[in-house]
Amino acid sequence: MSEVITRREADDVASGDAPDVRWAPAEPAPKRRRLGLKIGIPVGIVTAGAVAASLVLIAPGTAVAGIPVGGQTADMAEGSIAGHLANLTITLGEGGPTVTGADLGATVDASALADAAFSQSPMWNVGAWFSTVDGLEVSLDEAQAHEALRAAVPDLYTDPTPAAVVFTGTGYEAQPAIDGTGIDLAALTAAIEGAVADGASQATIDAASIPVASVTTTEMAEATAATLTEMIAEAGFYAGEERVVPISAKRLDSWLAIGTDESGAFTITADPAAVQKTVDGLADKVNQDPVTAEILTSEKGTQLVTIVEGQDGRVLGDTSNIASDYAAQLSTGDAAYALPVDVTPRETVTTTRLAEVDLSEQRLYLKENGKVIDTWLISSGRPGAETHTGRYSIGWRLESQDMSGTARDSGLPYTREGVPWVMYFNGNQAFHGAYWHNNFGNQMSAGCVNMPPNLAKKLYDWLPNGGDVWIHS
Template identity: 65%
Template sequence: MSETITRHDAGDTSAFTGAVDVRWAPAEPAPKPRRLWLKIGVPVAAVVAAATVCSLVLIAPGTTAAGVPVGGQTAGAAADTISSRLSAIEVSLGDGGPTVSAADLGASVDASALADAAFAGSPMWNVTAWFAEYGTPEVSLDADRAATALRAALPDAYSDPTPATVSFQKDAYTVTPAVDGTGISTDAVRAALETALVKGESTATVDPTPEPVAATVTTDAAEAASARLNDMIAEAGFYAGDHRAVSIPAATLASWLTVEADDAGVFSYAVDAAAIQTAVDKLPSQVNQDPVSANVLASESGTTLSTLAEGQDGRVLGDTAGVARDFADQLASGDASYELPVEVTPRSTVSTVRLAEVDLGEQRLYLKENGKVVDTWLISSGRDGAVTFTGHYSIGWRTALQDMKGTSRDTGNKYTQPDVPWVMYFNGNQAFHGAYWHNNFGNQMSAGCVNMPPPLAKKLYDWMPDGGDVWIHA
């Protein structure tokens, strides 16, 4: 590129014109954009991201849980704050009295649940839920630690309760009732801690007036245990089926048992299996027996009228290995009826049929057992006009003494016979009975009954059961 240049020098007014070859220097590169956002935007973004994360894991500002400020904390940190606040509270036993800390009392609260409730209701991102209050604390105390700390602080307020006891006296278990002790109310202490925690107070005051402290082993528990033990005494024994083959005396049962209550006041029984084994060793001679037949009075139709002898089943005791240990376990559960391994041979039954047979022709009574005459004597039956009716009958109503009244069928005359002994009716108004007004037995003398000397009437009365068979024949 060429160009005409006019130059004026100072003091020189001449001009010149000439062609000059001029080359321009290359142009400077265009400046690069300045990326300030990399220096400013990245930290800001990080702050925003962090704030967003915090809003998702922190509790909103101004939030309280059980009266404890927990705003800006995670749920875990809030739980620690609540627990620490509770532990730091001092309890004064009366105005100006000795103090114990909540930590000394073993005080605790479900801080995690309270903190979780605060976070769930007021997370930081929810601006509308800031400055909210959550939770009513339920403080609990460690019973042993609280009692130890309070007793140490105010020993004069305490006396130990006396537990109820159960003991064996003579033939039964008896109860010695519990006696209350005294102490400071742990319920009052617990309530005072709850109030102080909610109000944000560092101290709490409790009335130190002693109150009754019940024994762990109560009278009611002892009476229930005693009643069960006495029930065990009543049923105690070794059984063969439903039959108590060998009874266990109350003192023996009590010697096998040790009755104790645990720390919770619950009674249980420790059982000496070795002592039971001594009783088990004697069982064969007490249990084994031969069968004995029962003996009953029956009618000719086979109906049982009465029992002369009960009889007994035969028994043979089986293997007793392990019986003592098993019975010990059973007694520990409160069951004193032990069923033995026994083979039973059922008793047989012998029936005796008794018959009062009257031969009107002979005017004689025969007493028969299973058809065999066992006794006989003269009687007086009804006169010809007032005969004793023949037939098969059975003994109905009876009485040891009666005034008899009636009308004779043969004469039509009314009669009254006082104090007739040993009366047994068998056919309407006809009966066996004693007769003291005559001694003409062997002849027909009555108005229809069968009478006999009073001593013999009593013998018949005692011998013949109700429902026994009667046979009247000519």
């Protein structure tokens, strides 16, 4: 015969459609006596009823955890399990207030447990009588349970303080969460399961409070504060890589609202109307005419200095959706907004400068791109201490220097204090101002090229380090 009768088959029996169940191999039927004609029908009815009952009922003495379900159908057992749990009384501390399983939203998969009881312990299986079905797992509705417990023992409950993010005037910082208190639902659930397993209709638990953390944690606040601080560092309207309109921390904060969602996570929202006030003034700050850049180079093409930085021309495009688009972008933590800009690239011109000394003329020529733009008399080295000819460049410079040495032509020592606007181009030979004579146009120095101090200052400002020098006769 079949070892297990399913709940569906049991329902068929209850409806009159009993399955074909054979209790033992068929034996030859004994010869019936007439008396059987008088009593056979009632006995048959009783026997059929017993067989049908054995196919739909759970075995006597069967319990789910500690809940008796013997002699019941699976549907009845389901109701018994759910009802027992709902009516279970929980006392909160000795002599304390009470709540029921129903108050706490206690639930269990009663249907599955009833099916398991019927499958494992059907009445027809005598060997399964007085058995226990384990596996009772109770769940509490967290919100409902805390509401009922708070009403019963309000002194054990304090609300946690959620973490927060605050603006300091220049940035953002996190304020830590503070734990509240409440009853431990895990311990309560375990106590309920233990009471049911013991067959009890009530349970007493120690109604002590435990720390209850805020769903909005300190770590959430710290992460959000870090995001907002990064936003301050990059906040602004950009034309390409250039932040043409920076947004200050104070203004950015005035646009933002920091909140939390249902899960406790922080949210960032921005007000498009507040952003619009800045958008209205963008054109005046973004639009600009192109400016040609001027670069000073050596004759070999090496860039020495930038005379004029130059700039690209810009014209701001359509601004109708900028405020709403930027507000939406800020809500994602991105504070760098790329503006729609038409750019006219700057032009660049280069200039080559040369300080040329004609020793035969005792004259200095200032040239730009080969054209003389200025000239004046100088004094180069005397016979025997001549200034060396050749192509050089300015190596280093000093606004003022004390000079001393021995003249190559006379062998006599010399000392000059506070020599102004010194520019070395060949070892110890340099351009500089000379305040001790006014005989320019004649060879007067010990090898340097000297000139009036005011003209030395002009050369000093005009020719940078690396600038070209040509000394010739």
